[in-house]
Amino acid sequence: MRKIIMIFRWLKDFPLFRTRSTVAQQKAGLGKSVLVPVAKDDSFLNHGCVRAKGVQIGPKGDEVYVATLEEALEVLGAEREVGEPVKWRRPNEHGHFGIVVAVGWEERPYKDVFGVDEPVV
Numbered sequence: 001m002r003k004i005i006m007i008f009r010w011l012k013d014f015p016l017f018r019t020r021s022t023v024a025q026q027k028a029g030l031g032k033s034v035l036v037p038v039a040k041d042d043s044f045l046n047h048g049c050v051r052a053k054g055v056q057i058g059p060k061g062d063e064v065y066v067a068t069l070e071e072a073l074e075v076l077g078a079e080r081e082v083g084e085p086v087k088w089r090r091p092n093e094h095g096h097f098g099i100v101v102a103v104g105w106e107e108r109p110y111k112d113v114f115g116v117d118e119p120v121v
Contacts, residue, residue, distance in 0.1 A: 032110060032118065033107040033108060033109055033110060034073070034107065034108055034109075034110055034113045034114075035073075035077070035105050036073065036105065036106065036107075036108050036113055037086045037104075037105055038102060038103065038106050039102060039103060040103050041100070043090050044106070044108055045069070045076065046069070046090075046113045047069060047114055047115035048090065048115075049069070049072075049089065049091070050068075051065075051097070053065040054066050054067045054072075055068070055088065055089075056089040056097070057072055057088045057089075058087055058088075059085070059099070060099055063099075069114065076102075080102070080105065085101055085102070086101065086102035087099055087101050087102070
């Protein structure tokens, strides 16, 4: 997991490197919707998953924090591309953060994912 994040951070500085989510957001005009991982309980990666240190992603025992929700979505999207299981922590109904595994990816409204209206471009 850590290697994937290090490689991703290195690659994203190159202008030719684009993830599918980046391309999809550009085509959608930075989007009315965002492609996000969805867990079995229908929870999805969103602004509620952001903690003081960032977004916690990865399998138990090998978790890492990434600074922003945008970076988490790109790293998890890259993991999806290589066939790795996508895992992140999200709060349950009691506010305790637990690990969930993506069972699919869905388009969700920008406001539901980021908690704010669409950015002005």
